[in-house]
Amino acid sequence: MNALPLLPYVVSASAYVVYFARRSEPAGRVATVTLVLGALTHTFVLGMQTMQVGHIPFVGTRGAVSFFVCLLALAYLYTEMMTDERAMGVFIVPLMAVLQLIPAATNSVAPRPEVLDSPWFAIHVSALLFAYASFALACVVGVTYELLFKELKAKHLGFFYARLPSLQVLDVMNGRAVAVGWVFLTVGLVVGAVWLLQVQQDTLDPRVQAMTLLDPKIFLVVVCWLVYSFELYARRAIGWSGRRAALLSAVGFTVLLLNFVPLSYFVTGSHNFY
Amino acid sequence: MHLLLVGTSHHSAPVDLRERVDFSRRGVPEALTVLDEIRGITEVVVLSTCNRSEIYVVCEDPSHQRDALASFMSAYHDVPESELAPHLYSRLDADAVRHLFRVAAGLDALVVGEPQILGQVKDAFTTASQRGCTGTLLNRLFQWSFSVGKRVRSETGLGEGAVSVSFAAISLAKKIFGDLTGARALLIGAGEMAELTATHLRTHGVGRINVASRTPAHAAALAATVQGEAVPWADITTQLTSADIVVTATGSSAPIVTRTHVDAAMRPRRDRPLFIIDIGLPRDVDPSSGEIEQVFLYNIDDLKTIVRENQTRRQSKVDRAESIVDEDVEQFMVWLGSRAAIPTLVALRRRFETIRQSELDRLKPKLASLPPAAQGRVEEITRLLVEKLLSDPTEQLRTTTDQERVASYTDALNRLFKLQDDANGTRSGTRSPASRSKVPTSRDR
Numbered sequence: 001m002n003a004l005p006l007l008p009y010v011v012s013a014s015a016y017v018v019y020f021a022r023r024s025e026p027a028g029r030v031a032t033v034t035l036v037l038g039a040l041t042h043t044f045v046l047g048m049q050t051m052q053v054g055h056i057p058f059v060g061t062r063g064a065v066s067f068f069v070c071l072l073a074l075a076y077l078y079t080e081m082m083t084d085e086r087a088m089g090v091f092i093v094p095l096m097a098v099l100q101l102i103p104a105a106t107n108s109v110a111p112r113p114e115v116l117d118s119p120w121f122a123i124h125v126s127a128l129l130f131a132y133a134s135f136a137l138a139c140v141v142g143v144t145y146e147l148l149f150k151e152l153k154a155k156h157l158g159f160f161y162a163r164l165p166s167l168q169v170l171d172v173m174n175g176r177a178v179a180v181g182w183v184f185l186t187v188g189l190v191v192g193a194v195w196l197l198q199v200q201q202d203t204l205d206p207r208v209q210a211m212t213l214l215d216p217k218i219f220l221v222v223v224c225w226l227v228y229s230f231e232l233y234a235r236r237a238i239g240w241s242g243r244r245a246a247l248l249s250a251v252g253f254t255v256l257l258l259n260f261v262p263l264s265y266f267v268t269g270s271h272n273f274y
Numbered sequence: 275m276h277l278l279l280v281g282t283s284h285h286s287a288p289v290d291l292r293e294r295v296d297f298s299r300r301g302v303p304e305a306l307t308v309l310d311e312i313r314g315i316t317e318v319v320v321l322s323t324c325n326r327s328e329i330y331v332v333c334e335d336p337s338h339q340r341d342a343l344a345s346f347m348s349a350y351h352d353v354p355e356s357e358l359a360p361h362l363y364s365r366l367d368a369d370a371v372r373h374l375f376r377v378a379a380g381l382d383a384l385v386v387g388e389p390q391i392l393g394q395v396k397d398a399f400t401t402a403s404q405r406g407c408t409g410t411l412l413n414r415l416f417q418w419s420f421s422v423g424k425r426v427r428s429e430t431g432l433g434e435g436a437v438s439v440s441f442a443a444i445s446l447a448k449k450i451f452g453d454l455t456g457a458r459a460l461l462i463g464a465g466e467m468a469e470l471t472a473t474h475l476r477t478h479g480v481g482r483i484n485v486a487s488r489t490p491a492h493a494a495a496l497a498a499t500v501q502g503e504a505v506p507w508a509d510i511t512t513q514l515t516s517a518d519i520v521v522t523a524t525g526s527s528a529p530i531v532t533r534t535h536v537d538a539a540m541r542p543r544r545d546r547p548l549f550i551i552d553i554g555l556p557r558d559v560d561p562s563s564g565e566i567e568q569v570f571l572y573n574i575d576d577l578k579t580i581v582r583e584n585q586t587r588r589q590s591k592v593d594r595a596e597s598i599v600d601e602d603v604e605q606f607m608v609w610l611g612s613r614a615a616i617p618t619l620v621a622l623r624r625r626f627e628t629i630r631q632s633e634l635d636r637l638k639p640k641l642a643s644l645p646p647a648a649q650g651r652v653e654e655i656t657r658l659l660v661e662k663l664l665s666d667p668t669e670q671l672r673t674t675t676d677q678e679r680v681a682s683y684t685d686a687l688n689r690l691f692k693l694q695d696d697a698n699g700t701r702s703g704t705r706s707p708a709s710r711s712k713v714p715t716s717r718d719r
Contacts, residue, residue, distance in 0.1 A: 025428050152450065155576050157583075161449060167547065168452035239544030242568065 002066055003104040004045055006097065008038030009069075013094040020090035020163060028086050032077075035093060039073040046070060055117075058125050061260075066103035067125075068260070069096045072133040079137060083173065087163050091140040120195035127188035128221075132256055134181030135228070138174050139253035142246030145170040149243060171241050178249055182228045189225060220259045227252040275614065276336045276677075277411065279370040280343040280362060281321070281328030284384050287361035295351045295358065297322035302398070305350060306407050312342055317412040319402040321377070323394045325384050330374065332411045340364050367677050371415065371606050375599045378423035380432060387432040387588060392423040414609065422602045429598065430591040439577045440474045442584075443551045447519050448478075450549050450570060458482040460517035461502070462510065462531070463524035464492035467553050471521045472500040480519065486510055488524075514539035520550045522558035529560045536563040543568070551577070604675060611680045612672040618684040619668055621693040626660045 015031035018024060046067065049057040058067040076092045079085075147160045148167060164170065196211050213219060231248040234240035282295060297305050302320050309318045309329065317332035329347070333339040344362055348355040365373045376382045378395045399416040402408050408416070426432055444454075451457050459480050461468045464487035472483055483502030486509070487493035493504040505513055514520065514535060524530055531550070536559075540548065545568055552559040552573040564571030634641075634656065641649055667687075674680050687693060 023431065148449070152446070152570055155572065155579075157446075157580055166449050166452035168450065239546070241545040242547065244545060 002045065002062075002100075002106060005038045005042035005070075006100045006104045008034045008041060009073075009093065009097040009100055012038055012089075013097040016086070016089040016093050019086060023163065031089055031093070032080065032086065035073060035077060035089070039070065039077060042066075042070040042073065056122055056126070058129065062103040062106055064125065064129060065099055065260075068129045068132055069100045069103075071130050072096055072136055075130070075133045075137055079173070079177075083165070083169070085165050085169075087165065088137075088140055088144065091143065092137065095136070095140075118195060118199070120191055120198070124188055124192040124195060127184045127191060131181045131184035131188055132260065134177045134184065135224075135249065135253045135256055138177035138181060138249040141170050141174045141177060142249040145174065145246040146243060146250075167242065171245065174245055174249055175235060175241070178228055178231055178245075182225075182232055185221075185225055185228065189221070217259055220255055224252050224255050224259070227255070275316075275411070276333055277330070277367050277370045277415070277610075278333055278336045278339055278343075279328055279330050279365040279373055280340060280347070281326060282347075282358075282361050282363070283326035283328070283382070285382070286363050291353070291358070291361055292325065292327070294353050295327045295347060296324070297327055300350070302401050303405060306402055306405055308350065309346065310405075310407055312339075312346065314339060314342075317409040318407045319398055319412055319416065321395060321398040323391065326377070326382075328377075330370065330412060330415075332409065336366055367610075368603060368607050368675075371610075372599060372603045374415065374419050375422045375602055375606075376596075378419035379426040379595055379599055380423070381426075381592065381595055381599065385438075386592060389427070392420065392427075395419060395423070411610070411613075415606065418602065418606055422599060425602075426595045426598050430594045432588065432591040432595050439553070439574070439581055440471055442577045442580045443471065443521075443572070444474055444478050446551075446570070446572060446580075447475075447549055450547055451518055453479070455479045455481050457518040458516060459484070459502075459519040459521065460505075460513050461485045461496065462520065462522040462558065463487060463526075463554065464489070464496040465523055465525065467523040468521060469496055469499060471523070471551070471553065472496065472502065475519065475521075476500055484513055484517070486513060511535050511538055514548070515542055518547075518549065520548065521553065522550070523553045524558050526554065526558060527556060529558060530554075531559040531563065533560045533562050536560070536566060536569060540566055540568065553577075607675040607677070608673060611674050611677060614677065614680050615671040615674075615684055618687050618693060619671060622667075622687055622691060623664060625691050625693060626664060630656050630660050 012031050012034035015027050015034060019028040019031050046057060056067070057063045072092065073096060076089065076096075080089065144160070144164050145167060148164045148170065151157055151159075151161050152167070200211070211218060213222065227248060231240075231245055231252070234248075235245060282292065284292065287295075297320055302322055305320050306318060309315060309320070309331070314335055315331045315333050319330045321328045321330065327347075329343055331339060331343065343364075344359060345355060347353070347362070348358045351358075373382070374395075378392055380387045380389060380391050383391050395416070399408070399412075403413065447454060447457070454475070457480050459472070459475050459482065461472055461483065464485060468485075472485075475483060483497075483500055484505045485493045485497040485500070485502050486505050486507050487496070488507055490504065490506070493507075496502070497504040510531070514531070515538075520531075522531060536548075536550075547568045547570060550559055550563065550569060550571045552571065555574060557573055559571060559573075561571070561573075563569055634653070641652060644652070671680065671683055674683065
C-alpha cells in the first residue's frame, strides 16, 4: 500500500521539472493536480493503516519517512496555494518521490512496542515530522535564494531570474518556514523528554535506556535545534537575513536529513523501533 | 459577406494625427451608434488605443464601405479627408483576421509583446457587444483573437524581459524587493535622466522618493515634479543608509559615491539589500562598491546589455508568435468558409430531399405491394444514396479556406441546381440577402 502514492508523486515530480524548464502552464497544472492526488492517496493509505493496526503507522524509519513525505506534500501544497508560486515544486517534489521509495518497498506496518503506547509518543513524532517538513521547505527556499542571488550579483539574468519570485519573497518564506518548524521542533523535543522521564524508570528496554543526550540521534537533533534557534535569534536581533539565513537553514536541514535516514538505520541505539 | 477593417496606427500615422482621430475623445459608444446606422454594415467593433484607431465591420460591399468608413472617420473627428486618407489602411477578410490576431498578440504594437493591448481589445469588444453591435462573425473573431493573444503569451513568453533601460531597472528592483510600495528611493542628481527614472519608480509604486543635488534649487524642483522630498547634499551617507533603491545620474567627472560611503551606509543596514543604479556617464559610483555582499550595483552598460539580450530573445519569440498567428488565421478562415457555404449546403440538401420524396411519392402505388419491411428498406436505401452523394461536396465546401473559391463553388451549385429559385420559390427559410441584415448578438458567445 505504501507504493500507492509513489506513482502520483513521480508523475508530479516529472511535471514540475517540465514546468520549471519549459515554463509550460499546462505542465504546472498537471504537477499540482497530481500532487494533490498523491497527497490525498497518501493520507488515505496512512488512515487505512491506522485503522488496521490501531495506531498511527510511524513507528520505525519506514513509517516515519512515509508520514514525513505526506506532511511535506501537505505543507508544500499549502505554501503553493498561499503564495501562488509553483517554482519551488521542482526542488521539493522530486525529493519526496525519492524518499517515498524507502517505505514503498514494504507493505507491512511496523508493530508498535508496548513502551510506545502513549499519546506522548504520537505527539512527539507528529510534531517532529512536521518540523522536518517545514525545515525541508525552508532549505529549498534558501537554496533558490542563493541561486537567484548569484545571478543578480553576476548581472547575468538567466534561468532562475525568469522563474523565481523576488529575493524579498524568498527571504520571508524562509523566515516563516523556520519559525513554524522551530515551534514544532521545540514541542516535539520537550514532549519526548517528558515521555522519557515517565517511562525510563519503569522499563528495562535497552533502546529507552540508550536515550541520553549523548545518543548520536538525540545529540544531532539538539544541535539542529541550536542552529535554528540561532537563525531565528540572528534574524530578529542582529538583522541577519538573506544569504546567511538561507545558508543556516540549508545546513540545518542537511543535518536533519542525515539524522533522519542513514543514522536511524545504522548508528543510533535509541530510536530504532522496527 | 465580408470582414473589413479600416484604421490608422503608429505604423501609418504621426502622433499628432493619431491624437486627432482618437475615438476615446468623443467616446467609443457614440461612434458605435453612428456606425451602426450606416447602411450595409451588419456588425461593428471600434478599437481605440493611444496608438491605434480601427473600425472592424461586417458588410456585403467592402469597396463601397471602405470609402464610407473613411468619410465617417474624417467627418466624425473633423479631420479633412484629404489629410486623413494617406494615413488610413484597410484590410479585407483573411488580412483583416490576421491583422486583429497580430494586434491581440502584441505583434503589431509599438513595443512588440507589450501586454496591455489584449485587455484593450477585450474592452473594445465588450463595449460593442453590450450595445448589440456585434453578431456571430465578430463575436467569433474577437473571442478567437483573445485565445490567440493568450496562446502567444503562454507558448512563446513574448512580452517577458525588459526592452528599455528604465524598465530593466524596475524589473531588477522588483526581483530584489518584490513589491515596491514599501521601498524608498534616493535620487542623486536632478537632471533629465534622473527625472525619467523617478517617474518610472513612481508609476511602479515606490512609496518614498528623496532627491539630492549639488544645487538645492534643482533638487527642490525635481522633488516637486515627482512628489518627492529634497534632501541636503551633505546627508548622502545617511540617506544611503535608509534607501533601498539609489539612482545616480549626475554629470560629475569624479565618482560621487565612494566605496567608503557605501561601506559606512551598509554597516547599520546589516543584510538589507541595496540596489544602486548608476546611469551617470562617467560613472557616479565607485565600481568596487558592487563587491559588498548585499549591494547590487548596475551601471548603464549593464542595463543596456540586459536590454540587448532581451531584444535578441524577443526576436526568436516573434517568429514563433507569427507562426501561431498563421495557424489560427487558417483555422478561422476554415470556420468562416464553412459558414459562408452553409445556406447553399442547406438548400442543396433540401433540394435532394425534395427530389427523393417526390420520387418515393410517385412510386408509392408500385411500392404498396411490397411487404412493410421491404418498403422500409427502399426508404432507407434512397436516404443513404442521397447522403453518400452529398458527403464529398459538403466536406469540400466546408474545408475550403479561400473565400473566392467558396463563392464560386456556391455560385456554381446555386446555378446548376437552381437553388436560388428553389429557396425564393418556396420561401422555405434560407435567408435572402435582404433578410440577413442583423445576426442575433448573444447566441454565439
